[in-house]
Amino acid sequence: MTRPTRWQKMEETSGRVKKLRHELINTTPEICTDRAILISKSYEETLSQPYILRRAYALEKILLNMGIYIHEGELIVGNLAEKLRGAPVYPEYAVDFVLNELDTFNLREADKFIISEKNKEILRQILPKWQGNTVKDAAYQLFPSQAKEASQDLICILTTLRSGVGHMIIDYKYGIDNGLLGIIKEIETLMENLDIQDPSYATKKEYYLAVIIVCKAAIAFANRFADLAQSLADSEEDPTRKKELLTIAKNCQKVPAYPAETFWEALQSFWFIHLILQLESNGHSVSPGRFDQYIYPYLKGPLEKKDEDQEFFKELIDCLWVKFNDINKVRDKVNSIAFGGYPMFQNLIVGGQTAEGECAVNELSYMCLSATERVGLPQPSLSARWYYGSPETFLSRCCEVASFGTGMPAFYNDEILIPIMLQQGYTLQEARDYAVVGCAEATVPGVSETWLPGGFLNLTKMIELTIFNGHDHVMNKQYQFKTGEVECLETFEEFKEAYFEQLSYYLKQHVACTNILDSVHGSLVPTLFESVFIHNCLENGKTSLQGGAKYNFTSPNAVSLANTADSLAAIKKFIYEDKTITWAELKVALMNNFNNAEQLRQRLLNLAPKYGNDDAYVDAIAREVVERFSKEIQKYSNPRGGKYQFGLYSISCHVLLADKVGATPDGRKQEMLLADGGVSCAQGRDKNGVTAMLKSVANLDQFKSSGAALLNVKLAPSFLKDEKGLSNFASIIKSYFMLKGQHIQFNVVDAAMLRDAQKNPEKYPLLVVRVAGFSVLFNCIDRMLQEDIIMRTEYQTL
Known part of the structure; x- marks a missing residue:
């Protein structure tokens, strides 16, 4: 039996949703x-x-x-x-x-x-x-001057220099279930009980007065929509639409001021809260988190009674899914490349376990999967949790939805992420309740200020700075920090230590900038509305950006692990072991971007071991880079009293940073992209099949990269043409997760279609692809990022 296409699935939504979707994608921001x-x-x-x-x-x-x-x-x-x-x-x-x-x-x-x-x-x-x-x-x-220089030259990228922090999952359940009027009463009680002898009395009172103001403003905001809906209803001639508008007016008069009672009210209350968070601050990755857990109680009764229009529930979800894509952000030119395709990273996760350790999959979990399939837009960024007790039907349905090519859902492994949460100090119940914020960063909703936009460090640039003793030959600039001439480093261990010294130095500069930004955000742009829904903030009388949350982390991210490991492997093999290439030869070749040195480039490219092929020689190097980064990052604390962690993911920074790094010892020319994802292989270098690639990636100690370990995989649509293909798809995920992989996501699209979309974009207005931890409309990303996706290894079989 022939499986339906993605385009056929998208026809299953209602005429209303099709119209809303059409208007949205045909609107220029x-x-x-x-x-x-x-x-x-x-x-x-x-x-x-x-x-x-x-x-x-x-x-x-x-x-x-x-x-x-x-x-x-x-x-x-x-x-x-x-x-x-x-x-x-x-x-x-x-x-x-x-x-x-x-x-x-x-x-x-x-x-x-x-x-x-x-x-x-x-x-x-x-x-x-x-x-x-x-x-x-x-x-x-x-x-500090040297830290500023590293930031300006994009050795390090600071993502919160010109925007808000974002990267939050608040306790939506608290807001939807209690209503803002009930929360205001709680705040007033806290304010009345303040001890005038407390040295922080004044600052706490100011905070309580401030959060009451924003909660009352949120209610007034909703009431404005109630009035508008009533006004539109008064002049509406279509009786069906008139009835809808009157219900919208009633909903907006009620929520988020009062506790929601119906499914429609719960969705509207959620949306107002979610929206106001993004009006308060323009930090992206404001993520819904475990939507299927806190919204399901409002759906469970009506579904069981079967006395309400089940199709209407689906339509409500589809309408909400379209609304997610209305949220937008204007970034500066540099960050529009680093975050290409208007992504907002609104991560919504389904499945997994309850806080008590029971299976959390419910009917709404499946409805969310189906909504992503029907609506076919990049937001929300749908994810799914898996553990040994996950129903096979759930994983199969996730695979079926992912096979249609939107890059969703992404898959997350409870068997490693829950232990990582415990390692970070969360309780077992909290750890089981983790969700994913932004791209691929696990955190616990409603209790955490994790500063996951801790920026990006260019690991491969530091190879270049080690080889040229702190000289950037791309910019023709000498940096202050030097590790010595490489010709004086007699062993690979000495070279490797010089590299780690560069890494340590630039991590130190990055932390200095990040901690300053942390303090500045807390003092100049505290996020009051957010703090209402982050536990311990109200009790502590300060916002999450000021250290009010129960848990506080900061998480920078490492870019281009694969190029770094491949480059170190080539240096080890050809310069130190085989001694068939000299430093002088390599340096001249790199400085000249391999012009007149193509034969040497081919040796580096094809004869040195490459990460992603289950080759212990290079995989051990990649593992050591991760371990050393982890050891180094643990030295640092943030101004909110929390510790640093780190992640392995790139967004589309690998595109932005590519021409900032000269030619590299892995055979990459300057104009070529760096490796995508975080733990993914360099484009096209994984030659030994998907199983070998997964074993390479799983060899990394992913417990160390508690901020994320993002893996992109590209499958040919022919791989998933029948039930056997879908079964193999599920086997890939389970096999990787049993090897202790954190995360995996898939592009299911063939290069020929993408090439045609480049030539004829008007034929593919709804072509969605996965970039890193997010999906985008293919037509909305630049040519370099399109090429990156096309060049990734496309697996045809197991």
Whole structure:
């Protein structure tokens, strides 16, 4: 029996959802100015107020005055900006890039934004007033010179220099089940019980006053939509739509102020809370977390009674799935390459275990999978948890959905991630309740401020700096830190130690910048609304960015592990063991990008062991790099009293950083990309099949990379053409997880289709691909990132 295609599955959604989806993907994102205007006015009006109250009044002004709309046919309402797919401006974080790019946002190859001349003029009037008063300005004044230099030259990437922290999974259940009015009463009680002898009395009281302001503003924001829906209903002639609008009005009058009672109310309450988090701060990766656990109680009764329209429940979920794709963010040019394709990383995870250790799979878990299949858009970024007790039917359904090529769900392994959570200090019940935030970063919802956007370090650049003794021949620049001339390093162990000294030095610079940013965010842009739903913040009387959360981590990420391991393996083999290449020969070849040295490049490329082929020679090197990074990172603490951890994933930083790294000893030329993912192999170098590749990756001690260990795999659609193929697919996942792999995700698309999509983009408006820990519309990413996905090894068989 022939399996249906992805396109056929997408026809199974309702006409309403098809229309909403069509309008969304055919809308060019626009930069909107409401938020920038309103926050600027608020800050001018509250100059004499304590800073935390200024933040509260600013969010209040935004929620009470920004433009709102209800799109025709919508069932879940609430907008981030004045236009569909619009992106607000957040001047408190940075204004330089907006002012510099106002006339070029629409000229970008990817992540384009249009902006009207009127709005350009508004921003040219408003934004200069913020100069010297932003997060970026404050941090730059404090950065040590060498650390700032490393950041500016992209040896290290700081992801929170011009934007919010994001990367949160709040306790949505707390908000939906209790309602904001109930939470306000709790806050008022805490405030009444403050001890006037407590030295922190004043700061705690200011905090409580501030969170009450934002909670009341959130209720008023929802009421504005209730009024709008009522107004639209009054003039609506279609009786069906009129009834819908009246229900929307009733829902928005009730939630999130009061506890939700129906499934529709729960979804609307969730959306308002989720939306306001992103109006407060523009940090991405605001993730729904275990949606199937906290929303299911509102669906379970109606499903059991079977007296309500089951198809309508599906339509509600589909409408919410479309809404996720309305959330957008404008990034500076550099970060639009590092985060290509307008990704917002709203990770929603299903399955796994309950806090008590029972199977957590329920009917909503399956409905979420089906919604992703039907709607076919990149957000939410759907993930699935697996453990030994997972139902085979659940894994099979996950595989079936993934086989349609959206790159979702990504798969996560409870058998390693729960022990990692325990290793970090979470209780067993908390650990079992982990979810994934952003790309691939496991955390526990509602109790954690993990600062997972701890930036990125370019591991392969440090190979170059070791070989050339701190000289960057790409930029023709000498850095202060040197590890000696390589010709004086007599053994591979000595060279390797020199490399780890470079790594240690630049990690130190990166931590210095990150900790400064951590402090600046806590003092200048505390996220009040977020802190209401992060446990211990209310009790401690401070936001999560100020250390109020129960658990506090910071997690930088390592980019290009595969190129690093392959380069070290080539150096070990050819220079130190075989002695068939001299340092002089290699340095000349690298400086000249292998011009007139193609034969040497081919030797490096084809005769040295390559990570991803179950070759112990190079796999041991990759493992050691991970272990040394882990050992080094554990030396550091953050300003919130927490420890550092690290992750192995790249987003699309491997594209951004590629031409910042010269030719490398693995045979890569400067213009070639670095390896994608985090623990993935360099493109096309895994020659021995998928099993060998998985064994190489599993050889890494993934307990060490507690921030993430992201693995991309590309399968040919023919691999999954029948039930046997789907069974083999499930076997790949289980085999890797039994080897203690953390995470695995799949692109199921053939290179021929992608090439055709490059030539004829109009034929593929809904072609979704997996980049790293996120999926995007193929037409929304630049040519280099498209090429990266095409060049990845495409497995045809086991």
